[in-house]
Amino acid sequence: MATRRRRRRRNRTPLFLLLLLLLAGMVLLLISCGDRDGEGLDGDGEPTQGDAANPGDTEGEGDIQEPEPDPYEGYTIRTMTEQDMGSGEQILVSNAVPYTFPEGAAEELVVVIHEKNNSYMSKDYETSLLPVTVSHLNDMMKDYTDQGGAVNIMVVSGHRTYDFQQKVFDSSAARNGLEHAKRFVAQPGGSEHHTGYALDLWNTTVGDYFEGVGECKWITDNCHKYGFILRYSEEKETFTKIGPESWHFRYIGVPHSYIVVEKGFCYEEYIDYLKEFPFLEDHLFTTVDGVEYEIYYVEGLEVPVPEEGEYTVSGNNLDGFIVTVTKTASVGEPPQVPAA
Ligand SMILES: [Zn+2]
Structure with missing residues (x-):
């Protein structure tokens, strides 16, 4: 790729x-x-x-x-809202860029994950995520146990409301001090857990947060194939302003997860990088598993989208939108042949 x-x-x-x-x-x-x-x-x-x-x-x-080709030929304009800009699989959420809470009850969008898959556990009957996150988590954990991983991974945190994040922050501050809480716990409104795209893993064998070592390393190494990234690393703390968390995974979708890993970006850097590909200039192309993707960024609310074909539009929660077009399977890419 x-x-x-x-x-x-x-x-x-x-x-x-x-x-x-x-x-x-x-x-x-x-x-x-x-x-x-x-x-x-x-x-x-x-x-x-x-x-x-x-x-x-x-x-x-x-x-x-020769007349200049119309850059908008084959595209139609979708007029989006500020609310749209704050939703979608590729939104950036941090203390500096708080989550745009949807109008109405966000809780209606998320689903409880308990017993949705027998390859992992969930902490309780309330732990919930967006359906797209659950679906990719299920795929990842099934493949993990199929290749030999133990069923000892527990999702201990998924979607959180504003009030719940306040409780998490306050209890961390009470337990470990305010400075520690500020480093490791997002402020209410600034947590990715509000989105339903983020989850924390726990290792029941060790009795502690998932560290991505030993056989669990498979999850850390392969999560991008299922659209997840490890969100907070030690080397990127200057960008994320959150201390390293080997257990916190964020769903951003394929091919974005592949590019983040390939480029060694944290998500803040990736969102910045995509601005190098505005609609009227060069677009970003990448191929994953024989499928070609075209990605471009649009500032503002008027978003050109293809008149035909498969695509997604996500806000970046900052100033615009990210359009991801799924092209037809690329020509000349050899089919993936499993190793003997
Ligand atoms: Zn987390």
Whole structure:
């Protein structure tokens, strides 16, 4: 899997077009001057034969007269809301970028995970996540136990309300002091747990938070294949402002999880990186398991989306949207053959 930057035709400025037209006029003028001795001039000023008879062949003119392709051709504009900007699989949520709580009861969106899968446990009958997170968690944990992992992983925290996060923060501060709480617990509103895309794992054999060592390392190493990333690492604490948490996983979806891992980004860096791919400029292309994805960023609420085909739109919870287009299976990619 590798990411590629692919150029789109840009909208050129009218001034540039005017200059081109002026240049074309000058070339034509030079050709008509050269007609007296039967010779024309091509774009380089070198005398050529036959141009005068057929000025339309003058070198370079074909390019000049070609109309600029409309960058919006094949796209339609979706008008989004501020609320949309704060929702979707790729939203950034942190103390600096608080969660945009949806109107109405967010709790209606999440589902209780207890006994949804026999490859892992859940702490209680309340632990809940968004259905898309549960589905990918189930796939990951089934593959984990199928390849030999023990059923000793417990989801101890999923979706949290604002009030619950306040309790978590207060109890951590009471237990470990305010500074510790600030380093390891997000402020109410600033927790990814509000989204339903984040979960904390516990190792019941060790009796402690999941550390991603020993046989559990498989989960840490493979989570991106299921759309998850490890959100808080020691080396990225300056960006995330949260201390390392080997147990906190965040669902952002494929192919984004692959790119975050490949580039060695934390999520703050990734959201920043995607701004290098605005709709009117280069888009980001990547192929995962033979499926090609095209990703671009749109600032503001007017979001161009493909008129046809499969795509998702997610807010970034900052200033715009991330569009992920699933292309057809790419040509020339060999099928994945399992090793003997
Ligand atoms: Zn967590």
